[in-house]
Amino acid sequence: QVQLVESGGGLVQAGGSLRLSCAASGIRISIYPMSWYRQAPGNQRELVAAISNVGRTDYEDSVKGRFTISRDNAKNTVYLQMDSLKPEDTAVYYCKMTIRSDYWGHGTQVTVSS
Numbered sequence: 001q002v003q004l005v006e007s008g009g010g011l012v013q014a015g016g017s018l019r020l021s022c023a024a025s026g027i028r029i030s031i032y033p034m035s036w037y038r039q040a041p042g043n044q045r046e047l048v049a050a051i052s053n054v055g056r057t058d059y060e061d062s063v064k065g066r067f068t069i070s071r072d073n074a075k076n077t078v079y080l081q082m083d084s085l086k087p088e089d090t091a092v093y094y095c096k097m098t099i100r101s102d103y104w105g106h107g108t109q110v111t112v113s114s
């Protein structure tokens with residue numbers, strides 16, 4: 001059974017940093033693209049960053065230059081380094097992988113105070 005568990009969220013002041021982790025179990029992630037999404041209250045879930053199985057990355061425009069997605073296949077884990085955080089980054093952050101269907105974690109709350 002595929003499971004994704006996010007961690008690393010919390011409360012941080014604007015300009016601060018957080019590092020999110022997404023640990024996978026039940027499957028080896030090495031051949032699959034992985035991504036991070038976020039959902040703020042009242043908003044739709046949106047793609048934040050994605051990384052291919054060979055390490056190519058893509059970012060939503062508002063986080064380019066501030067967020068970095070990476071993967072450690074040996075640890076079966078994907079990361080999202082978030083720097084220069086802004087209040088508008090406040091959301092629940094989710095990890096996702098797609099095999100024959102989408103698998104989501106339960107999310108981790110990120111709150112950025114002004």
